[in-house]
Amino acid sequence: MIAGIGIDMIKIEKMREALQRWGDDFLERVFNKEEVEKICKGKMYYQRLAARFAAKEAVIKAISKEHPLSLKDIAILNRENGAPYCQFKKNIGIDIFLSITHIEDYAIACAVAQKEV
Ligand SMILES: CC(C)(COP(=O)(O)OP(=O)(O)OC[C@H]1O[C@@H](n2cnc3c(N)ncnc32)[C@H](O)[C@@H]1OP(=O)(O)O)[C@@H](O)C(=O)NCCC(=O)NCCS
Numbered sequence: 001m002i003a004g005i006g007i008d009m010i011k012i013e014k015m016r017e018a019l020q021r022w023g024d025d026f027l028e029r030v031f032n033k034e035e036v037e038k039i040c041k042g043k044m045y046y047q048r049l050a051a052r053f054a055a056k057e058a059v060i061k062a063i064s065k066e067h068p069l070s071l072k073d074i075a076i077l078n079r080e081n082g083a084p085y086c087q088f089k090k091n092i093g094i095d096i097f098l099s100i101t102h103i104e105d106y107a108i109a110c111a112v113a114q115k116e117v
Contacts, residue, residue: 003094003113006061008054010107015050030056032075032089047102051084052076055109059086059096062113067092076100086111 018026027036030053039048055076060069075087076098086096097112 001115001117003115004062004065005113006058006063006111008057008061008109010050010054010057012046012050012102012105012107015046015053015107019046019049030071032072035075035077038077044102047104047107051100051102051107051109054107055084055086055098055100055111058109058111059098059113062096062111063092063094067094084109 022029031049035052039045039052053071056071056074059074060071063069069088069092073089075089076084077087078084084098084100086098088094093116095114095116097114098109100107100109102108
């Protein structure tokens with residue numbers, strides 16, 4: 001059963017500014033170690049971070065009524081074929097279907113929450 005949907009959009013400049021201002025503190029507050037380690041600091045670094053931030057917000061929107069979660073309770077990772085997926089730090093009985101896109105200036109993510117049966 002579909003439990004909810006969520007969408008979020010992030011301006012890449014905001015991500016760049018946050019990192020310039022707070023550096024690693026910002027990364028540690030928002031992302032899990034594994035998420036940061038998997039994004040190489042080359043082309044699209046800020047876009048990929050912003051997309052993961054947007055994905056976390058989209059997931060929270062999709063499930064928030066039932067399960068209050070913090071950004072770090074949610075990990076956004078990639079399968080071998082590149083497709084993103086969401087991993088919760090604790091089991092909440094919800095599966096997430098996730099899609100991410102990013103261009104130079106914006107990142108967008110959409111999440112659909114499904115109750116596990
Ligand atoms: C996967 C694909 C759809 C990504 O589209 P894109 O326009 O290059 O890039 P977008 O910014 O829209 O999307 C990038 C995100 O797609 C997601 N993605 C990557 N592979 C994916 C897959 N197999 N399934 C679902 N999502 C995928 C990732 O989350 C990625 O962001 P991330 O690397 O930061 O995690 C595209 O590369 C692709 O394979 N298209 C198939 C058609 C094709 O080959 N077209 C080219 C010839 S016309």
